[in-house]
Amino acid sequence: MTQVAEQLTTTNGCPLPLADVPVLPFDAFAEQLVEQLQGNSSGLSALFGVPRSDLSVRLYAVTNRATAGLFTVMAADVGDRYPSLTVNTPQAHWFEREIAEQWGVVPEGHPWLKPIRFHRSYADGRDAWGRSPDDEVLPGVQPAGTDYFKVRGEEVHEVAVGPVHAGVIEPGHFRFQCHGENVFSLEIELGFQHRGIERQLIGGPDKRSLHFMETLAGDTSVGHGTAYCQIREGLADVEAPLRAHAIRGIAMELERLANHTGDLGALAQDIGFLPTASFCGRLRGDWLNATALICGNRFGRSLVRPGGVRFDIDASMAHELQRRVESAFRDVSGAANLLWNTPTVMARFEDCGEVPRHVADDLGLVGMAGRACGIDRDARRDFPFGIYRFHQIPVSTWHTGDVFARAYVRWLEIQRSVRFIRDQLRSLPGTDIQRDAGPLRPDSLIVSVTEGWRGEICHVALTDSDGRFSHYKVVDPSFHNWIGLAMALRNQEISDFPVNNKSFNLSYCGHDL
Amino acid sequence: MLKVLYERHSQGHRTMAWPDGDPPKLPDRYRGLPVIDASKCPEGCRECAEACPTDAITVNGSMKLDLGRCLFCTDCIDACPEEAIEYTQDFRQAVRTREDLVLDGEALRLADSLDEKSRKLFGHSLQLRQVSAGGCNACEADINVLGTIVFDLGRFGIHLVASPRHADGLIITGPVTDNMKLALKKTYNAIPAPKIVIAVGACAISGGPFVDNPVQNNGVDGVVPVDLYIPGCPPHPMTILDGLLRLLGRIEDGSQPLAGK
Numbered sequence: 001m002t003q004v005a006e007q008l009t010t011t012n013g014c015p016l017p018l019a020d021v022p023v024l025p026f027d028a029f030a031e032q033l034v035e036q037l038q039g040n041s042s043g044l045s046a047l048f049g050v051p052r053s054d055l056s057v058r059l060y061a062v063t064n065r066a067t068a069g070l071f072t073v074m075a076a077d078v079g080d081r082y083p084s085l086t087v088n089t090p091q092a093h094w095f096e097r098e099i100a101e102q103w104g105v106v107p108e109g110h111p112w113l114k115p116i117r118f119h120r121s122y123a124d125g126r127d128a129w130g131r132s133p134d135d136e137v138l139p140g141v142q143p144a145g146t147d148y149f150k151v152r153g154e155e156v157h158e159v160a161v162g163p164v165h166a167g168v169i170e171p172g173h174f175r176f177q178c179h180g181e182n183v184f185s186l187e188i189e190l191g192f193q194h195r196g197i198e199r200q201l202i203g204g205p206d207k208r209s210l211h212f213m214e215t216l217a218g219d220t221s222v223g224h225g226t227a228y229c230q231i232r233e234g235l236a237d238v239e240a241p242l243r244a245h246a247i248r249g250i251a252m253e254l255e256r257l258a259n260h261t262g263d264l265g266a267l268a269q270d271i272g273f274l275p276t277a278s279f280c281g282r283l284r285g286d287w288l289n290a291t292a293l294i295c296g297n298r299f300g301r302s303l304v305r306p307g308g309v310r311f312d313i314d315a316s317m318a319h320e321l322q323r324r325v326e327s328a329f330r331d332v333s334g335a336a337n338l339l340w341n342t343p344t345v346m347a348r349f350e351d352c353g354e355v356p357r358h359v360a361d362d363l364g365l366v367g368m369a370g371r372a373c374g375i376d377r378d379a380r381r382d383f384p385f386g387i388y389r390f391h392q393i394p395v396s397t398w399h400t401g402d403v404f405a406r407a408y409v410r411w412l413e414i415q416r417s418v419r420f421i422r423d424q425l426r427s428l429p430g431t432d433i434q435r436d437a438g439p440l441r442p443d444s445l446i447v448s449v450t451e452g453w454r455g456e457i458c459h460v461a462l463t464d465s466d467g468r469f470s471h472y473k474v475v476d477p478s479f480h481n482w483i484g485l486a487m488a489l490r491n492q493e494i495s496d497f498p499v500n501n502k503s504f505n506l507s508y509c510g511h512d513l
Numbered sequence: 514m515l516k517v518l519y520e521r522h523s524q525g526h527r528t529m530a531w532p533d534g535d536p537p538k539l540p541d542r543y544r545g546l547p548v549i550d551a552s553k554c555p556e557g558c559r560e561c562a563e564a565c566p567t568d569a570i571t572v573n574g575s576m577k578l579d580l581g582r583c584l585f586c587t588d589c590i591d592a593c594p595e596e597a598i599e600y601t602q603d604f605r606q607a608v609r610t611r612e613d614l615v616l617d618g619e620a621l622r623l624a625d626s627l628d629e630k631s632r633k634l635f636g637h638s639l640q641l642r643q644v645s646a647g648g649c650n651a652c653e654a655d656i657n658v659l660g661t662i663v664f665d666l667g668r669f670g671i672h673l674v675a676s677p678r679h680a681d682g683l684i685i686t687g688p689v690t691d692n693m694k695l696a697l698k699k700t701y702n703a704i705p706a707p708k709i710v711i712a713v714g715a716c717a718i719s720g721g722p723f724v725d726n727p728v729q730n731n732g733v734d735g736v737v738p739v740d741l742y743i744p745g746c747p748p749h750p751m752t753i754l755d756g757l758l759r760l761l762g763r764i765e766d767g768s769q770p771l772a773g774k
């Protein structure tokens with residue numbers, strides 16, 4: 001931790017005294033943000049508001065510099081309005097909508113200021129859209145002064161789908177402005193899954209906290225659970241034993257394998273290529289069952305906990321896991337390679353839903369969807385945590401930004417995750433698996449990042465003078481990436497929406513919290 | 514084409530034999546139906562009740578465990594000084610009424626089948642529309658998996674359909690967020706009567722991990738009437754399939770222990 005001029009930097013999972021965070025004049029804060037996000041190697045990991053006693057709101061920005069492995073933290077106080085940061089920092093667009101919705105603060109000049117989750121403001125008597133307590137706050141009810149994006153003209157028509165979709169899938173609302181079959185614009189309205197999790201974390205940690213983490217995006221229980229445990233461990237000054245880190249790493253890669261494999265199957269399904277769809281449907285289950293072998297639950301629930309892990313992998317289990325990994329990998333290879341070798345599949349995947357690199361950079365796409373646009377970033381390498389500090393996984397990228405790239409990066413990652421698990425199972429460190437994670441440092445701020453299967457998961461916690469959470473911010477990768485799906489659909493055929501949606505496979509509940 | 518055939522051959526036939534044959538072996542650490550031996554509990558001990566994240570356990574006088582709230586986590590067993598709570602390997606957990614989910618030492622009263630009239634209607638063809646109303650995508654995933662070749666839901670005449678207009682019932686996940694309540698009701702109303710409702714997972718039954726959070730409704734009860742409750746967080750796919758088949762009267766082994774257990 002070093003303080004250079006008005007910047008405070010930190011690394012993954014390393015707490016800071018809250019009082020050290022520089023509170024800049026707003027203009028300096030805005031300038032710093034632009035400066036820090038220049039170039040392709042940095043991103044906005046979090047931007048959020050924390051209420052102050054006098055109804056003002058303190059904005060905290062956490063930017064990351066991947067090449068240096070550093071996060072920069074800074075703050076600025078605002079009243080009930082301030083000049084929108086999005087104008088010069090496009091990556092801030094969704095964060096500013098969240099801040100407006102939560103704290104009733106208006107970012108003036110924001111190009112598309114609408115709620116993102118549709119809940120009432122947390123600041124008493126203050127609503128960014130001037131809604132009164134009697135007004136309905138529900139998705140689909142557009143606050144006065146806002147509307148869905150509309151295109152007008154001859155032969156332009158609107159298609160609205162959701163919240164309830166045709167498949168077994170979470171709810172969201174999609175509005176397409178089309179010209180014939182061609183999509184001009186897609187607007188995505190979320191919030192249907194909002195369960196009020198962040199509010200419930202305040203005052204913790206308590207007996208619910210970890211369970212919220214495991215279920216805030218239930219297909220990423222290990223990813224979010226690990227991010228949370230890093231917060232607990234960092235603030236308690238404990239290091240989980242090395243063997244626990246290795247087991248977390250194995251579970252995190254199994255989570256990636258299950259989801260990536262399932263997604264390859266779902267992509268095949270959406271274009272009617274049934275062999276891969278059917279093989280991958282089963283194989284996804286094989287990865288989930290491997291996780292259940294370790295901890296009894298297919299989604300890794302109850303495995304990761306503050307201070308370590310709840311379940312060990314003994315020699316015979318390691319052997320059985322090896323066997324299962326090899327057998328599932330053989331079949332996944334067969335199923336995936338059928339895709340790349342089938343011209344009708346490639347014809348549907350290639351040049352479909354392309355997100356240009358500069359758009360991905362401007363909007364700050366993360367994870368596998370960003371890497372499919374050539375963005376060479378991965379928290380496992382850039383902000384190494386846990387076992388990834390000792391065993392690196394090469395970063396997988398592709399450059400075409402289309403459905404093919406998003407599928408192919410998954411396949412590259414599958415191969416690398418398998419290799420990693422193999423190595424880990426062969427060389428599990430001989431330590432114990434659990435330490436006590438005691439009381440938390442008071443008056444602190446900590447940033448914790450993991451690379452979930454969708455991408456960068458960022459948690460930021462602030463503690464009060466008793467070492468309880470006074471604020472807890474969760475940024476699921478989907479928070480960054482939903483706009484990427486909207487961009488991918490521009491000038492595409494509307495019939496290609498399902499395959500594009502699958503190629504991102506973003507989390508509704510992880511976004512809605 | 515040849516590559517497809519080769520791959521098809523090498524991946525083999527994968528559909529499980531159950532319910533005609535044995536169920537697949539579940540992992541040793543699988544946490545199925547919990548059992549409590551209250552005779553082991555020291556006087557006045559409340560450790561499990563205090564550790565339980567959803568207050569599923571109450572110990573006033575007698576000890577009760579509400580399976581509808583249970584996350585099947587390890588918090589109670591880790592807190593208990595006497596190993597009085599244990600998870601079995603029994604995946605059969607679906608019941609017909611909310612009260613049947615409260616374990617108080619008696620055997621779990623597993624789901625009865627629908628009455629004869631409904632069984633005639635749905636017994637060989639049940640079309641379900643799924644609605645996620647705040648589900649975390651794990652319950653959804655373990656419903657979805659029933660459509661894979663391993664479980665092959667279609668062989669029982671059960672299908673997950675795209676429109677409520679084509680459905681005989683709803684299979685609901687999630688605590689019913691305020692923001693999904695209306696859509697859930699509308700979907701329910703769009704299904705022609707007679708219709709059935711199945712609540713899958715702790716969320717849909719009680720609110721689960723989110724019980725008593727504002728902005729949600731502690732599950733489906735009170736929003737639409739429920740015919741079958743399938744507990745778990747998420748329930749194992751076998752638990753869901755077992756529940757569906759019981760409802761249709763295609764499994765009737767009462768509450769006997771699983772063969773071989």
Ligand code: SF4
Pocket residue numbers: 215218647648649650651652653686687688713714715716717721722745746747748
């Ligand atoms: S019951 Fe558990 S697994 Fe199911 S939706 Fe709720 S949190 Fe997710």
